[in-house]
Amino acid sequence: MKQVTARQHLNDIVANIRAAEVLIVQASRETSDVVTLIQLNTEYLALDSYLSQVLHTLALLDDALFQTATDALKQQSVVLQQEEEDIGLTVRNLDLASEIAGYLAQAAQTAERL
Numbered sequence: 001m002k003q004v005t006a007r008q009h010l011n012d013i014v015a016n017i018r019a020a021e022v023l024i025v026q027a028s029r030e031t032s033d034v035v036t037l038i039q040l041n042t043e044y045l046a047l048d049s050y051l052s053q054v055l056h057t058l059a060l061l062d063d064a065l066f067q068t069a070t071d072a073l074k075q076q077s078v079v080l081q082q083e084e085e086d087i088g089l090t091v092r093n094l095d096l097a098s099e100i101a102g103y104l105a106q107a108a109q110t111a112e113r114l
Contacts, residue, residue: 009113010058010073010114013054014055017080020100023096024040024044024047027096036090039090040091043090047080047083049079050076070114071114077111080111
């Protein structure tokens with residue numbers, strides 16, 4: 001894949017993960033249940049870890065390193081898929097859970113195209 005296209009895919013992943021993270025924060029504000037808050041924090045941190053890898057990949061200038069990093073992100077897209085499944089179990093507001101899952105699904109599909 002051309003690096004320009006891959007970079008656009010990475011930017012799309014960033015946008016989707018950030019949107020999901022904003023909604024996870026919103027979900028955390030809607031609950032006072034400590035267990036749910038811990039679960040939401042764990043999911044947020046998992047997404048943030050993947051997001052950090054995407055941002056580091058975007059900063060790479062060397063073609064070979066960029067390709068290696070995008071290959072790794074593609075293989076790790078299962079993290080996004082797992083979070084998509086888990087969010088429905090954690091967020092009790094079904095509309096919000098569905099919206100978060102939608103962003104994660106888009107990010108996962110984009111990552112698979114890297």
